[in-house]
Amino acid sequence: MLRLEKLVKTYKTGDQALKAVDIDIPEGQVLALIGPSGAGKSTLIRCINRLVEPTSGKVYLGDVELTELSSGALRRERRRMGMIFQEYALVERLTVMENVLSGRLGYVGFWRSFLRRFPQSDVDEAFRLLDRVGLAHMADKRADELSGGQRQRVGICRALIQDPALLLVDEPTASLDPKTSRQIMRLICELCKERGLAAIINIHDVALAQMFVQRVIGLRFGAVEFDGPPEGLTPDVLTTIYGEEDWEATIEKVDDDDAMAAE
Amino acid sequence: MPVREANNLKIWQRRSGRESLFHWVLWLIGIAIFAYCWQQISKSTTWFFVWDAPRIANDIWTRATPPKWEYITQLGKPIWDTLNIATLGTIIAVILAVPVAFLAAQNTTPSRFFIRPIALLIIVSTRSINSLIWALLLIAIIGPGVFAGVIAIAIRSIGFCAKLLYEAIEEIDQTQVEAITATGASRWQIMAYGIVPQIMPAFAGISVFRWDINIRESTVLGLVGAGGIGLQLSSSLNVLAWPQVSLILLVILAAVVISEWVSAKVRGAII
Amino acid sequence: MNDAVFDVETKLGQPWKKPPFVQRAWLRWALLLGLIAYLIAAYMTIDVNWSRVYEGLERGKKFVLAFANPDFTTRSSDIWEGMLESILMTVASSVVGIIISIPVALGAARNVAPLPIYLICRGIIAISRALQEIIVAILLVAIFGFGPLAGFLTLSFATIGFLSKLLAEDIESMDKVQAEAIKASGARWTQWINYGVQPQVMPRLIGLSIYRIDINFRESAILGLVGAGGIGATLNTAFDRYEYDTAAAILLIIIVIVMALEYLSGVIRARVQ
Numbered sequence A: 001m002l003r004l005e006k007l008v009k010t011y012k013t014g015d016q017a018l019k020a021v022d023i024d025i026p027e028g029q030v031l032a033l034i035g036p037s038g039a040g041k042s043t044l045i046r047c048i049n050r051l052v053e054p055t056s057g058k059v060y061l062g063d064v065e066l067t068e069l070s071s072g073a074l075r076r077e078r079r080r081m082g083m084i085f086q087e088y089a090l091v092e093r094l095t096v097m098e099n100v101l102s103g104r105l106g107y108v109g110f111w112r113s114f115l116r117r118f119p120q121s122d123v124d125e126a127f128r129l130l131d132r133v134g135l136a137h138m139a140d141k142r143a144d145e146l147s148g149g150q151r152q153r154v155g156i157c158r159a160l161i162q163d164p165a166l167l168l169v170d171e172p173t174a175s176l177d178p179k180t181s182r183q184i185m186r187l188i189c190e191l192c193k194e195r196g197l198a199a200i201i202n203i204h205d206v207a208l209a210q211m212f213v214q215r216v217i218g219l220r221f222g223a224v225e226f227d228g229p230p231e232g233l234t235p236d237v238l239t240t241i242y243g244e245e246d247w248e249a250t251i252e253k254v255d256d257d258d259a260m261a262a263e
Numbered sequence B: 001m002p003v004r005e006a007n008n009l010k011i012w013q014r015r016s017g018r019e020s021l022f023h024w025v026l027w028l029i030g031i032a033i034f035a036y037c038w039q040q041i042s043k044s045t046t047w048f049f050v051w052d053a054p055r056i057a058n059d060i061w062t063r064a065t066p067p068k069w070e071y072i073t074q075l076g077k078p079i080w081d082t083l084n085i086a087t088l089g090t091i092i093a094v095i096l097a098v099p100v101a102f103l104a105a106q107n108t109t110p111s112r113f114f115i116r117p118i119a120l121l122i123i124v125s126t127r128s129i130n131s132l133i134w135a136l137l138l139i140a141i142i143g144p145g146v147f148a149g150v151i152a153i154a155i156r157s158i159g160f161c162a163k164l165l166y167e168a169i170e171e172i173d174q175t176q177v178e179a180i181t182a183t184g185a186s187r188w189q190i191m192a193y194g195i196v197p198q199i200m201p202a203f204a205g206i207s208v209f210r211w212d213i214n215i216r217e218s219t220v221l222g223l224v225g226a227g228g229i230g231l232q233l234s235s236s237l238n239v240l241a242w243p244q245v246s247l248i249l250l251v252i253l254a255a256v257v258i259s260e261w262v263s264a265k266v267r268g269a270i271i
Numbered sequence C: 001m002n003d004a005v006f007d008v009e010t011k012l013g014q015p016w017k018k019p020p021f022v023q024r025a026w027l028r029w030a031l032l033l034g035l036i037a038y039l040i041a042a043y044m045t046i047d048v049n050w051s052r053v054y055e056g057l058e059r060g061k062k063f064v065l066a067f068a069n070p071d072f073t074t075r076s077s078d079i080w081e082g083m084l085e086s087i088l089m090t091v092a093s094s095v096v097g098i099i100i101s102i103p104v105a106l107g108a109a110r111n112v113a114p115l116p117i118y119l120i121c122r123g124i125i126a127i128s129r130a131l132q133e134i135i136v137a138i139l140l141v142a143i144f145g146f147g148p149l150a151g152f153l154t155l156s157f158a159t160i161g162f163l164s165k166l167l168a169e170d171i172e173s174m175d176k177v178q179a180e181a182i183k184a185s186g187a188r189w190t191q192w193i194n195y196g197v198q199p200q201v202m203p204r205l206i207g208l209s210i211y212r213i214d215i216n217f218r219e220s221a222i223l224g225l226v227g228a229g230g231i232g233a234t235l236n237t238a239f240d241r242y243e244y245d246t247a248a249a250i251l252l253i254i255i256v257i258v259m260a261l262e263y264l265s266g267v268i269r270a271r272v273q
Helices: A041-048 A071-078 A096-104 A110-114 A120-132 A148-160 A178-195 A206-212 A235-242 A247-262 B017-043 B047-064 B069-104 B115-128 B131-142 B146-170 B174-182 B187-224 B229-238 B242-270 C002-011 C025-045 C050-068 C076-107 C115-130 C133-144 C148-172 C176-184 C189-226 C231-240 C244-272
Strands: A002-010 A016-025 A030-034 A056-061 A081-084 A166-170 A198-202 A215-220 A223-228 B003-006 B009-012
Touching: A002 A041, A016 A041, A016 A056, A016 A223, A030 A041, A030 A206, A041 A056, A041 A166, A041 A198, A081 A148, A081 B174, A096 A120, A096 A148, A110 B187, A120 A148, A120 C002, A148 A178, A166 A178, A178 A198, A178 A206, A215 A235, A223 A235, B017 C076, B017 C148, B047 B242, B047 C133, B069 B115, B069 B146, B069 B187, B069 B229, B069 B242, B069 C025, B115 B146, B115 C244, B131 B146, B131 B187, B131 C050, B131 C189, B131 C231, B146 B187, B174 B187, B187 B229, B187 B242, B187 C133, B187 C189, B229 B242, B242 C115, C050 C244, C076 C115, C076 C148, C076 C189, C076 C231, C076 C244, C115 C148, C133 C148, C133 C189, C148 C189, C176 C189, C189 C231, C189 C244, C231 C244
Parallel strands: A030 A198, A030 A215, A081 A166, A166 A198
Antiparallel strands: A002 A016, A002 A056, A215 A223, B003 B009
8 A cells, every 4th residue: 555665854954864664565454653752753754755755765555656657746746645744734814614615626626616606515514423423513603712632533533534445654743642642543544444544653652652553664864673562662672772771661551551451 | 272371370261372362463453443434534524514503403403392383284294195105115125026036046046057147136226225216316307206206215225125035035835846846737837826926925024124114215205205294394495494394204203103013014914 | 424425415516605804795895896996986087198108208208317427526516515403404313303202102102101100101293293393304405494404494393293193102012020020129219210211111112222323214205395404405306307317326325324224233233132
């Protein structure tokens, strides 16, 4: 579904954010990307939809190679990749509905979008999605009136209305409290399952990642250090990813979390 | 070192010897420059008039009071013209300032090395020349009248509005733009959805702020023949009709106060 | 939850419209119609002599071309004298204006000055800000006669209003605790100002002063129009004689000096803060 081949990103300052990363993600797989800050998680996600231009390497989405695309063709491919952001990145002065509909921008012409005359099917889909995340009654509120968790739900709707094949999720829970974090993660994973979407989720909370995903990739200094099921994250593995630390506590916490989730 | 030792005592000073000397020299140079300036000004001043000033001021005051109230009936049209110069000038300026601002902002300019300097040049040159000078110029080109005033105000305001607006554009939250980009939106859609909503409040605030300033400036544009109430002021001054002058000054004062009040109200409502 | 589902069923198939910026419909329409009516009325009352404007385009072109080929030499002595006078006025008025505006600003800060002084100083500021430079210049020329003295006084007066207001606001919003600590040490009022207040507002005072020098220079360029000295008179003569190349030269000099001042003020402000 998505295949990264020898993906390299070197910033102008000389910092090598990604060192020849190879990843292959099959259809419908939800993958968590963990690693310390500065490991290149964000850069990796942004190199896929070319918000950051990769220095070299190849990105295949299905059969299409993305890094060589012209800007028009890139826009068409971006429609197949929904993105969810850390700080929600809603356009704060627009209404919830406009924010959701902005996910359709790649499908409608400029004047239609400028006059807010989206096709009826888009509007219906937007209402269905908002209803799915429990925010249909908020449609005409301005985005900056919403709480953090609500905003992230709107962000999810915006990504899903694109009708994507892949979700790129950048630290979806970093600005949320623990309970909301878990709700949002659960929502994302449920929606992926419902719609058969593949997803890459950047996340710094190892315990949270282990709860929800089928596969974990650990990134350190721009290189893949671990690739496997969440159960494989032993203290040794975490040490290679994050450096020396007392991991027993974290792993115990995972057990607690599981217990709580089970309740 | 600010601590000096003398006779086995430590004496604290704010500055060391050389530093304080440097400061003194700077002050001396400053005072010398000011003295020179003052000398030059006083050389080209007729001091006889200055000593006579209190008497003349008193004389003008007695002539100017009370203001000729009934003259206000003739000021209706000039006030209307003044309002039009300020408002239409602001509208034109704002419309022209938007593209200039987008071309000048680091994050939206299409070309950093070619178009951006041109946009910045437009901003600097329109901003650094007073609207009275623009009016003078336009009157020489298209003849006296309200139209010249409107254009003068418009040109002067482009730079001002564009500067504030491009600073606002440079300060937008880039992740919101990123999010819109990630949906596959085109360049113009990114502008309409990602950038414009973010700068709307700044845009409205700048427009009203500049309108307020323009009301002030348009009241005096008539002095050089560009229409409005300044024209009446200038002709009253020419015939030394002081009671009319004092009334016009009161009207201008009222206009300034009212426009400031309106702009404060509107800005309060927007933000 | 049932409510929400019901909600959505009713919305499906319905067109969606962005909620209007002004909620009340009658107000929205009234504002729109009022605006259109105003624009029409304003347009009708401005009688533009289009043929004159059309003729003017030729002159306008000449003027724009003059910028490519400005004439600094023909009237170089006039330009030089006018510029020098403008600069003299700028320097002298900025110095005097800043020196006077400091006590006025202290007086206009409610947390420093007692009420009667506060009212007087606020009054001075209000008058200075309400009267525009050019009008003050007219009056002062009438009183003191033609020449740079009137211009100097005008700019000093304007500087006081501008600087005192902003400085007073800064003093009013300063950190109380620092000032109180100095007071607690038993300092006199003057000492308190010197040690408790001055260090806090100094960077802003310097920044504002430089900004005001910039403004004073720009304003000094127009005071000549009403006989208050400076480059304005030369410029006016150049326009009257249709000597666009000389006018372009003067304008270019003004632009360059303003740019230099702006650059300088940026550098100094960055160093002070």
